[in-house]
Amino acid sequence: MAKRRQLEVPSAEALKEIEEGFARETPGPTRRAPIADVAADAALHADPRPLADREDQARTAAEIEAFKDAKARGLVAVELPVEEIRADALSRDRVGLNEEDMAELRRSIADHGLRLPIEVFEPSNPEGAGKYALISGFRRLAAVRELNELSGGQRHQTIPAFVRSPDSLAAAVVAMIEENEIRSGLSQYERGRAAAVAVHEGVFASVDEAVGTLFSSASKAKRSKIRSFALVHEELGDMLRFGPDLSERQCLRVAAGLRAGQSENMRQALESHAIGNADDEWAVLEPLIEAIEGMAPDPSRGGRPRKVVERSAPVRLANKVTMERVQTEDGFAIRLRGPHVNEELIEQVMDRIKYLLEEI
Template identity: 35%
Template sequence: MTHDIHHIPLDQIDANALPRDRTALDPTALADLELSIAAHGLRMPVEVCRARDNVGPPYALISGFRRLTAHRNLGLTEISAFLRTPADATAAMASMIEENEIRADITPWERAKICLTAIDAGLFDTLDQAIPRLFPTYDRNRTARLRATTEVVQHFGDHALTDPRGLSQRQLTRLATNLRGGMGDTMLIALQESSDTSPAIQWSLLTAIMDDAEAEAKAPRLQYKKGRPRHHVRVQDDLTVRRERTKDGWTLRFTGKTACGPLMEDIMDYVEDTFGHRQR
């Protein structure tokens, strides 16, 4: 492995040759980096290796995605780089992750995402293979948290949550616990049928569901019918009912095209007839 600095044209570097752990760039931080490079030049060269095929650019980026992006945004034509010789693509990915763990604020979601991306790319067959290769310094507890987060990433995918990278490790671990408890479908339905997709509202919806499930698990054994409790039920294709625990009791949420005022009146009539006396 050489430490000589090379000056490589930007169009000769493939920034996407490797699956990357950084899936989004903070605009403010990127702008600050661009100002620094414009004023003082690049303080730390990027890392590249020679591409393993002759189809695209001759160099593959290992680390320095933000620095490379900043150079391109500034209209520069070349960048200082260390030329590395990793044993294979997995070793190159491990180097990228190691450098980003030190230099960048990689979120728990992004760590889990890169494991799954590497598996999808065929670099590993299983998560058990991917984690120790990509995160060799992780102890048992950090590995368990990463594994739990991958379950959340797999379940919710790329579109259900507005800002999954903003979720803390504690939040992700709680989500994973509730997924294992069978609450995954209920949480997805709550997100899909909410018109407010702001991160705060989405988390409040998920929290209400998890509060219910966790309280149910801690409560004395209640006398439910077989197959209960149900946290949601799809009554029709366009009508879903979901129960939700609140500070003062319970709420039944009705969502879908047929969730209208007359239906609510019919439901209230039924409740009065069944559990009380209807006002005529």
Template identity: 40%
Template sequence: MHDIHTIALTDIDADALPRDRISLAPSALAELQASIASLGLTHPIEVWAKHDPLPDTPRHGLISGLRRLTAVRALGHTTIPAFIRDPSDIAEAMTRMVTENEIRAAISPWEKGRLVTESVAEGLFPTLDAATDSLYRTLDRHRRARIRAMADVVAEIGDHLLTAPEALSQNQITRIAFALRADLGPLITTALRTSKQKSPDAQWKTILPILLEAEEAARTPDTALYRPGRPRRTAQVRSKLNIRRERTPDGWSLRFTGPEATGPLMEDIMDAVEDQFGNRQR
């Protein structure tokens, strides 16, 4: 049986580990604060004692209990009950955090993939595969494979292009991952970067034609129709003019974006197309 210790809040580093939670829901946090104010904290947090903390820094790192720690701080408490664990290394501490959150909290698919990529970026695991297998070792192979695919999406697209990546469903991220395996990652990032529509729904509609192209190509591959190095899906013909090719329900479209994508330029392009096919109206 582990003893419960009372630890000063100033002695706990909540950011000692990469976390699988991007944000805390205000309504749920308010409910937790009200519960703690009325009944007290019924479940201690988990920390570990750092082996070599820097001077004037917290001596303990938080393993699990971010919501509880945040709520207690907001209530003005100065201490919190905690179990002091002794994980063999930081990677083990992260696995403890993930295991608890799988039981207690609704962590979005994007947040799970983000945790895997961050843990590798910080040198806690050598590869995305190793991070996934360690952090989510209690899950079966198929669920770990889905999280591994989520990590690929996070690594390729990153947090900065999507307005609310944590709102993406598992099915949406799975479809993006499929398109990445078809080498459509550069097309997706170009579409997101050059689009002026930044709402989550508009961003999904922006990349949906690309995902549909990948899925259709898997059903009816037509690579034999192209010469080596083709098909091209993006082109930057000038510094302020981007072109990308998109599949549509009844054909194809070329989308021109950038400051130089003007109406007169479109007229020139239509003239060039008519010249190519010999149907220009003069």
């Protein structure tokens, strides 16, 4: 059996040595353990509010950021004074407004307010294009303005609008046409007119480019037809009073007549007849079209019209004569139109041009 070890009382020297070693290993009153620093930092940054309040604040902050982003992208409607919006900064694709439809729209807005905001953008030249330029909502803006006038300026002073930021003028025109195609389809003539006007105003370099961009979602066959509608506006736009009333087939027949060389005959006929409605206008054009329908194509015309590369905006003189510069693939032409344009005047113009060219 092993002997139990006897406990001995340490000496004074041994106790002193133990105390000194303990003092070396234990932090003094000026030092803190690392865990104390962690606890203090956590207490400093702790949010004393209840968890539900903190969640509400986080949700509100996220909603504010989402609102700012939506507003920057033009997805938030704002109230704009109607007098600060210029409707004709872009040439409108829609030619006329049906008074019966407008009366119905005015009643709806007066009774229920405007359900769908218009679209505008801030042009880079506000001194010329206005503070806000209209993209879409021409009929809605017109109806609100009419209601404002009817109220003596007391009501309908503002209109809800989305302020967009289109990448280019072409993008704004595309947005305008897309909106009208979806809400209330354009007539065949209006589609062609939109493409032709966009070229005349320098938005696109050619009718082909304008049609390809403005009606990119249309089929190849439909784009081909729209190019024909554009030709009708280019050749007869200043003469046709009821162009938007032409059906697709009528537009295509007119375009075929123009390609066959009936442009001047059509213009003279329209100018010399009293036209009161769409039927009168078509009655003037149809005989000229029928005269060339069924005829064999003229080989001298090459089977395809010369492609118009560029056409200047018409210049109207004080005597009602209109001048227009046309560039085709093989040269330039100056087109003169008006009541005073006849063979004698053309001969005088040719003599002047000859004199100028010989002096170069």
